[in-house]
Amino acid sequence: MRKLFTISLIILINTGIYSQQDPVYSQYILNEFLINPSVAGIDGMTTINISGRKQWLGLRYTPETYSASVSTRILKSPFNISKNKYRKGSKGRVGLGAAFFNDKNGAINRTNFQFTYAYHIFLQNYQLSFGLKAYGTQLKIDKELIEFRNEDSPEIESLLGKSTFIPDAGAGINFSTPNTHLGISVINLFQSFVKIDNVDLESNELKHLRQYNLHGFYRKQLANNNWTFEPSAIIRGNEDLRFSADLSTRFIYRGEYWAGLSVRTSGELVLILGVKVNRCFIGYSFDYGFNQLSYRSYGSHEVVIALKFGESLRRYRWLERY
Numbered sequence: 001m002r003k004l005f006t007i008s009l010i011i012l013i014n015t016g017i018y019s020q021q022d023p024v025y026s027q028y029i030l031n032e033f034l035i036n037p038s039v040a041g042i043d044g045m046t047t048i049n050i051s052g053r054k055q056w057l058g059l060r061y062t063p064e065t066y067s068a069s070v071s072t073r074i075l076k077s078p079f080n081i082s083k084n085k086y087r088k089g090s091k092g093r094v095g096l097g098a099a100f101f102n103d104k105n106g107a108i109n110r111t112n113f114q115f116t117y118a119y120h121i122f123l124q125n126y127q128l129s130f131g132l133k134a135y136g137t138q139l140k141i142d143k144e145l146i147e148f149r150n151e152d153s154p155e156i157e158s159l160l161g162k163s164t165f166i167p168d169a170g171a172g173i174n175f176s177t178p179n180t181h182l183g184i185s186v187i188n189l190f191q192s193f194v195k196i197d198n199v200d201l202e203s204n205e206l207k208h209l210r211q212y213n214l215h216g217f218y219r220k221q222l223a224n225n226n227w228t229f230e231p232s233a234i235i236r237g238n239e240d241l242r243f244s245a246d247l248s249t250r251f252i253y254r255g256e257y258w259a260g261l262s263v264r265t266s267g268e269l270v271l272i273l274g275v276k277v278n279r280c281f282i283g284y285s286f287d288y289g290f291n292q293l294s295y296r297s298y299g300s301h302e303v304v305i306a307l308k309f310g311e312s313l314r315r316y317r318w319l320e321r322y
Contacts (some may be wrong), residue, residue, distance in 0.1 A: 023065045023103055025053065026262060026270045026285040028215060028234050028246065030304045033071050033116075034099055035213050035234070036172035036185040038131030040118040041073025041095025044310070051304040055287075056297035063105040071097030071116070072310075093120050095131070111138045114170075129174040131185075137166045139194060168192045168208060182216035191239075211238045228252040230260075248272070267291060268300075281306040 025031040031051060032039045049069045056062040074094040095118035103110045114135030121128045140163040172185030188208045217232035230250040237243040243265070250260030250272060262270035267289050274283040287300035 023053070023067070023101065024236070024244075025051070026246070026287055026300075026302050027051075027272060027274075027283045027304050029217060029230075029232055029248075029250075030274075030281065030283050030306055031067075032183070032215070033069055033097060034067060034101070035215060036131065036174060036183045037097070037116040037133040037170060038118050038129040038172040038174040038183060038185070039095075040071040040097035040116045040131060042118070042120065042127070042129055042174065042176065043308075044073050044092070046070070046072040046309045048307045049304065050306075051302065053300070053302040055300040056293060057301055058298040059293075059296065061106045062297070063103065065101060065103045067099065067101035069097060069099035071095060073120075094118070095120060095129075107142045109140045109142060112136070126175065126177045129176070131172045131174070133170045133172075135168060135170070137168070139164050139166060164194065166192050166194055166208065179219045180216070181218075183214075185213045185215075187211050209239045211236070226254050228255070246270070279308055281308070 023034075025034070028035060031049065033047070033049065047070070049067075049071075051065075051067050053065045054062070055064065072095065073092060074096065095116075097116040097118070099112075099114045099116070101112050103112070112135055114133050116131060116133040118129055118131040168187070168191075169189045170185060170187035171189065172183060174181070174183035176182075188210045191210050192208050194208065213234060213236055215232070215234040217230055220229045221227075222229055228251070230252060232248045232250070233246065235243065235245045245265045246262045248260060248262035248270075250258050252258040256276045258272070258274045260272040262272060262285075264270065264287075268287050269289075271286045272283065273285070274281065276282075281304075283302075283304040283306075285302045287302070289299075
């Protein structure tokens with residue numbers, strides 16, 4: 001029984017690590033900052049982003065993710081004289097950001113805080129961006145959601161209800177032009193170990209695998225200029241050569257309304273809808289998979305709300321982000 005529980009716990013935690021260290025966002029275009037740290041301040045504007053995702057609605061203890069982030073750019077400013085000293089204006093190359101997400105997957109609860117630094121370089125008609133982020137993840141196993149068939153398991157039961165803190169870092173690069181955006185990022189650079197108390201169990205140190213994201217989009221104005229066609233894609237992978245991908249397309253009307261579809265390699269079809277109201281961008285997605293689990297649920301739902309500020313003072317050349 002003890003060995004069986006150990007194996008089950010390892011499988012459960014590793015599943016959580018893969019899905020929750022890098023949550024799967026259907027609307028990755030609106031959540032790029034959470035995927036790639038080099039996106040912080042990429043459009044010269046301040047962005048506040050809130051999102052929530054619930055998978056397999058209608059079933060109990062299914063994964064759910066909530067996140068909040070803010071990113072900005074330390075923008076160009078004129079020189080000034082302060083206390084008889086000449087101060088040069090900034091070149092507006094630095095982006096900063098912070099993010100938080102909470103992810104629940106069955107009995108595993110993970111909370112993540114991250115801070116980001118980005119540096120942007122203009123070269124002719126394109127922008128090259130670099131980003132670094134440092135973060136810490138708190139992992140906790142809910143003892144109320146695990147039942148023991150063998151009640152004589154004091155050592156195993158002592159793991160439950162306790163939390164552990166896991167520090168790590170990530171990095172990213174992004175290339176952007178007026179109509180093209182291509183980025184690559186990596187998280188878990190140090191592949192930190194998950195240490196679950198000091199209980200002597202088999203494989204009680206679980207490794208966070210390094211994970212990679214390759215993402216991008218292309219925008220094309222259609223003949224009447226009212227419509228924009230935007231194909232995009234994201235490929236996710238880790239050190240164990242486990243991959244998944246989303247292939248998407250959106251049609252955007254006058255920059256204010258959009259609708260699209262995504263196909264995920266795990267066998268899911270995603271409907272994407274959105275609207276812009278003044279400074280607020282609201283996106284909704286519905287995922288439906290063709291498997292037994294999806295047939296028993298009402299699909300997966302995701303809502304993203306983004307607020308963007310500073311378009312009059314902070315616009316950078318050709319940058320029109322959304």
